[in-house]
Amino acid sequence: QPVLTQAPSAAASPGASVTLTCTLSSDHSNYRVDWYQQRPGKGPRFVMRVGTGGIVESRGHDIPDRFSVLASGLNRYLTINNIQEDDEADYYCGADHGRGGSFVAVFGGGTRLTVL
Amino acid sequence: QVQVVESGGGVVQPGRSLTLSCAASGFVFGDYAMTWVRQAPGKGLEWVAIISDHEINRYYADSVKGRFTISRDNYRNTLYLQMTDLRPEDSAVFYCARAVWDSHGSYFDHWGQGTLVTVSS
Numbered sequence: 097q098p099v100l101t102q103a104p105s106a107a108a109s110p111g112a113s114v115t116l117t118c119t120l121s122s123d124h125s126n127y128r129v130d131w132y133q134q135r136p137g138k139g140p141r142f143v144m145r146v147g148t149g150g151i152v153e154s155r156g157h158d159i160p161d162r163f164s165v166l167a168s169g170l171n172r173y174l175t176i177n178n179i180q181e182d183d184e185a186d187y188y189c190g191a192d193h194g195r196g197g198s199f200v201a202v203f204g205g206g207t208r209l210t211v212l
Numbered sequence: 213q214v215q216v217v218e219s220g221g222g223v224v225q226p227g228r229s230l231t232l233s234c235a236a237s238g239f240v241f242g243d244y245a246m247t248w249v250r251q252a253p254g255k256g257l258e259w260v261a262i263i264s265d266h267e268i269n270r271y272y273a274d275s276v277k278g279r280f281t282i283s284r285d286n287y288r289n290t291l292y293l294q295m296t297d298l299r300p301e302d303s304a305v306f307y308c309a310r311a312v313w314d315s316h317g318s319y320f321d322h323w324g325q326g327t328l329v330t331v332s333s
Contacts, residue, residue, distance in 0.1 A: 130319040132257075139307055139323040140249075140257065156321060157214075188257050192317045199271035201247070201259035201318065 097193040098124040100204035107210040108179050116207050118172045118189030127191050128152055129172040131165065134206075135185045143187075146172045176209075184211040214238040214322045216291075216308045221327030224298055232327060234291040234308030242266070242286040245311035247320055248293050250304035250329075258304070261293065262311060262318070276302075298331045305329075 099121040108114040118129050131143040142156035146165035155163065162180075166173045176183055186208050192201040220232040234246070248260040261272045261282040270282055281294040291308055305328050309320035 128317055132320075134257075139325045140309075140320075141323065142319060142321045145319050152316075186256075190257070190259075190319070194317065199262060199269070200273070201249075201262065203249075203257040203259065206256045 097200045097202060098127050098191050100129070100189050100191060100202060102187075102189060102204040102207045104205065105208045105210065107212055108176075109212045110179055110181060112179050113175060113177045114179060114209065116174045116176075116187050116209070118174075118204050120170045120172070120191070122170065124191075125170050127193075129167075130190045131172075131174045132188045132190060132203075133183075133185045134188065135182070140188065143174065146174075179211055181211050184209055214310065216310060216322060216324040218306060218308045218324045218327040221306065221329045223330045223332060225333050226299060226331055228298055229294070229296045230298060230329060231295070232293040232306055232308075232329070234293075234324060236289045236291065236308075236310070239310070241284075241289040245313040245318065246282075246284060246291045247309050247311045247318075248282060248291075249307045249309060249320070249323075250302075251307070251326070252301075252304045255304075260306070262313070263291070264313065295329070298329075300331050303329060303331045 101119040128147040132140040134140040144155040145152040162177045186206045188206045189204040247262040263282045279297045283292045305326040307326045309323040
């Protein structure tokens, strides 16, 4: 199954841009990754899915187009442009592995984004 | 709009059982897989279990296999998680989420606010 690695923290000022990175374990370079946002005290919210060619299907409900994704090698990126105060949240990446009658879903450790 | 609301959490002693429920609305419940994800206090997300739209497929995390059972009632638009032999390390907020699950994998596109389970003597 894939292992997803995220930096524990990131920070950016209002109006700036930030790119969060989710790194897949080797041998999983073709996996799709899903990004989730979790604001303090709230349930997670689906942001969007990213495959090797970029966004897959559509972004999550009410996710503004300031959010975008890219992929390169083992890395899956979430970029937030024109950061707003309510973008301050924990961001998790997730992936699943279903082979031969088994299934497992995994999450990265999360990146806490602080808006300065 | 799509909504999922968890209930049934509480304080329970180690070794005891508890059943969580998740009431769904705003979509055709029987058309979607559903999943449970938990989050221990101050920690990250941990996937727990998933069930396909008509209950044919159910899968569990190794940490709960043999102790937890995921089920659903497509007439009552409700998802369940039966938890037995609870341990202190099962203490977490449990989230229910709708799962979009196809040949390319799955993602969880609508989540609830969670229900807190505390396992303590």
